[in-house]
Amino acid sequence: MYQYTVLSISQLFLIDAALMGLLIGVQHFGMAVPPLILGVLCAKIGKKKVVLLAYLLLILGTALAGMMNEYVSFIVAVFVIGSGFAVLEATLSAVLADEFPGESTRHLNFSQVAFSIGALTGPAVAKALIQAGVYFKDLYYYCAVVFLVLGIGFLFTRHQHDRTDMQASSGKEHYKAFFKNRVVVFLALSIFLYVGIENTFANFTDSYFELMLGFPGLSATALSLFWGAMIPSRFLAGILRIDRKKMFVALTALICLSALLAMLIPETTVKVIMFTVCGFCCGPIWPMLMDTVAQKNAGASGPSMNIMATFSSLGGAVLPFAAGYAVNISNQTAAYYICAVIAVVMLWTFGMAVKNGRISAKAGGSIDSDKAES
Template sequence: MSNGPAKGPSRSSNETDPSSSPPSHASDQIQTLWNPYNNRFRVLASCMTAFANGLNDSAPGALLTSVERYYNIDYNTISIIFICNALGFIAAAFFINTLSTKIGRAKTIVIGQVLLMLGYTCIVITPPFPAVAASFFVLGLGMATNLAISQVFCSNLANNTVLVGFYQGAYGIGGITGPLVATAMVSHGFKWSRFYIIELCLAFFNLMFSAWAFWKYERESETSDAALPTPVQDTEHTSSRKGRNESANRNWQSFKTLISNKPTVLGALFIFCYQGAEVAISGWIISFLIQFRHGDPSKVGFVTSGFWAGITLGRFTLSFLAHRIGERPSVFFFTAGALTLELLVWFVPSIPGDSVAIAFSGLLLGPIYPCAVNIFQRLIPRNMQISSLSLIASLGSSGGAVAPFMTGVLAQKVGTFVLHPICIGLFVAMAGIWWALPGPEKRDE
């Protein structure tokens, strides 16, 4: 699932294609957490938007039963919200980079937060279900903007594995908090939609804080993490029609450069599978425990918080270990462990045992995302990173909607146990895609 400094300088015709240039080394990463001074506030603002995203992604798991009961709908229908959310992420991938390049990161963040406030306001008034689904599309647009701006910023600072780990850890804290608050509110008789008042307030806070933190970012940046490489402009054509044709051709050539970059394509597929498994577990494990383990809804609702607690702990702790022993082998180990634990949850009929296994699977899944971003950032040329990482984040994050949607459709026919074979298949696909990625150059931080 993330931005907008000034456009990079135009290239002369004898320059090499940036898509074939080697990735930047750590020495190119001039900016750190502490320099420029405002970067510390930008990282904090990024973490706050990640917290809000995590709160949003984890809450539906605890609210699904209440939403089904309120609208008298089945699994098939309620799963539409995941698809609408995914469509929002996908749509955002096509304009975030252009928008942030033209108006800057701060103003782009403002637009993203305004979209979130519109979506949450609509949900809070508890409209008919079609309006709720449409609101999740708007939320997808806003969340994708948060993700694109914030994650690309953190991934281009020095010591990025740790900083992205903190960023994703903040997302995990939101993931822990969401089910706890949602379950508590529903258990005390609050209407399910009232949970989103909290998200509305957070969106307003992030609008103010993030806009302030990023306001002078472009002026303070000494390096240009430019957008897509722009082909040479032909200054001989001055007519408006030819100018529009040239512009369209440049955009098309830039897009072709992007989708022909192997790390970008494989990265989007990897995050698609990862986010799919993560959100599917978060969204459907409670329904599985209620249907097949006969759990008490007021108690098993907290299992999702245990899963997100594991993710958060993993991102704050195992990310450091993975950075020391190597991100590539670590991801293979974490994926294999998560797959094994998923099998235990599927075949061990014990709510306490399943709850512990779910928490530990979150622990192993947690560091995978920051490890992956570190590898992608090392493989992708610097002048493509904003566009590439935005595409990876936006299209990849749509997996967090497609997998839960497919789980809901199949669960309606055969039962929620389908969550487990779907997740296992996604873990296997992750391992295969990770193996297909080229090895990054070694470098010193």
């Protein structure tokens, strides 16, 4: 919804494209920094309390966004929203992984299916409410109410594996343990690269189809299919027992190939199909990487998952910026060639994770093992 209303926000505050970019960037900054601070609290006060804190941040941020009528104040609200979102997504993923250790892959993929559905329906709901006469800034009050209801519901959930037995550990010790583990570091680099690919592919869709090809009507179709294709692939990844190493290699190779073919084949229909294929292949990668790290920290994955969320958010901010610089000195195709190259690098980082240790890849197995849990 924020992406849908950001243009209206920039028009309200009479800001230029650069300041509108700051509105977008501050959300990613909010998503990158707080997980490093709040994530370690999972080991001290428990994941449930951290999730409730994240809901409070979302309620506060959305309520402030609805109230603020000044640009700087609105930026603060956006930062708070980003903070709550990143901590909530990472910590809820940790909750699913720790509460359902034998089915964590399935649950994380299904949760991402719900995320994808929300990403598709949110703008449609916002558009319908605006057309019904709701002022666009008032939509944030609606969001605050929704988060309040969800937070109250989560308050009454029961948890079996919310460990707090590491409360003597400091945040510094958690970071040291994370970065000393070469396997986990390479997985963190992989998720940094993956989210960079995802955001770059999506963010340049409109300019590529409109400015490069002269087909503005196809940009919305390609973007919707890119995000929508993630839903069936995440669902399938949740119900099928597939070796993770083989799946990661196949999906990454297809991401690289689809990016190249989308640029090299002149037929616009083929280009749209390649955007769809790329979205389908992107779908399972984020939950796969997060779940692998969660299994490496079974029962106490909150801090590590939040550090992974920071890498994820930084990738979503840094790599599209780098691609944008390349586009400025070349054209829109540069962004997608960069995506293809990043996919190859991501395959290397994942391979290094495999090389540096046997990682739990599916329930009861490892990334380089073909043996699935019964």
